[in-house]
Amino acid sequence: MIYEVADIRIVPGQREAFEEAIRRGATTVIAKARGFIDYKVKRCIETPERYLLVVRWETLENHTKDFRESAAFGEWRAIVGPFFAGPPMVEHFEEL
Amino acid sequence: MIYEVADIRIVPGQREAFEEAIRRGATTVIAKARGFIDYKVKRCIETPERYLLVVRWETLENHTKDFRESAAFGEWRAIVGPFFAGPPMVEHFEEL
Numbered sequence: 001m002i003y004e005v006a007d008i009r010i011v012p013g014q015r016e017a018f019e020e021a022i023r024r025g026a027t028t029v030i031a032k033a034r035g036f037i038d039y040k041v042k043r044c045i046e047t048p049e050r051y052l053l054v055v056r057w058e059t060l061e062n063h064t065k066d067f068r069e070s071a072a073f074g075e076w077r078a079i080v081g082p083f084f085a086g087p088p089m090v091e092h093f094e095e096l
Numbered sequence: 097m098i099y100e101v102a103d104i105r106i107v108p109g110q111r112e113a114f115e116e117a118i119r120r121g122a123t124t125v126i127a128k129a130r131g132f133i134d135y136k137v138k139r140c141i142e143t144p145e146r147y148l149l150v151v152r153w154e155t156l157e158n159h160t161k162d163f164r165e166s167a168a169f170g171e172w173r174a175i176v177g178p179f180f181a182g183p184p185m186v187e188h189f190e191e192l
Contacts, residue, residue, distance in 0.1 A: 003138055005148065019192055042099055042189035045156065052101065052189060060141065093138035093148060096115055 001037065004063050006053040007089040015048065018083040022053065025079035029072050030055060035062025049085060060092055097133065100159050102149040103185040111144065114179040118149065121175035125168050126151060131158025145181065156188055 010018045019041070026039045035058035044050035057063045067073055106114045115137070122135045131154035140146035153159045163169055 002141065005138070023192070041192040042101070043192055045098065045188040045190060047187060050187070091143060091146070092141040094141060096119070096137040096139055 001095075002057055002060050002063075003093040003095070004053075004055040004057060005091060005093055006055075008051045008053060009047075009085040009088075010049045010051065010083040011085050012049055014083050015043075018051075018080070019043070021079050021083060022051070025076050026053070026055075029076045029079065030067070033062070033067045033070070033072055035059055035066060053088075063092070097191075098153055098156050098159075099189040099191070100149075100151040100153060101187060101189055102151075104147045104149060105143075105181040105184075106145045106147065106179040107181050108145055110179050111139075114147075114176070115139070117175050117179060118147070121172050122149070122151075125172045125175065126163070129158070129163045129166070129168055131155055131162060149184075159188070 022041055026041070030036055030039060037056035037058060039053065039055040042052040042054070044052075055063070057067075118137055122137070126132055126135060133152035133154065135149065135151045138148040138150070140148075151159070153163075
């Protein structure tokens with residue numbers, strides 16, 4: 001089990017719409033992907049346009065290959081991408 | 097309840113010693129602070145010197161005031177600070 005952590009900056013003034021979109025994208029697209037376990041979204045207190053999306057996957061490849069190389073990735077990006085102020089910074093983590 | 101998320105870069109070649117130190121600092125110092133709930137450490141797969149420390153606190157002030165302005169903060173930094181390649185990037189988050 002690994003964690004995908006996406007550090008996201010959105011365009012100002014779009015928090016409410018983005019929060020609806022990321023919930024919808026996660027539950028209707030990501031949650032159906034092979035190896036998906038669960039997800040959480042964290043909203044930054046100091047930087048209002050910053051969010052962390054944390055997705056647990058069974059394996060690294062479930063995210064980097066199975067999901068990113070599937071049509072679902074395009075569906076996901078169509079839902080949340082319009083809110084992004086730039087490309088999210090995405091890396092993967094193991095828990096100590 | 098809020099999340100402290102510290103994005104940490106350590107000096108190369110010190111992973112094992114740092115992982116022992118951060119566990120020790122979290123359990124012997126941070127865990128005794130007012131408002132502490134729990135903590136997790138995540139180790140980055142792509143960037144071997146990157147870690148995320150995630151601490152749950154009852155309130156924002158339990159971290160920013162009660163902990164950071166206490167002697168315990170100095171004890172904590174004495175344990176983990178020598179491993180840091182630079183100041184950690186620390187912000188706070190609410191869960192959606």
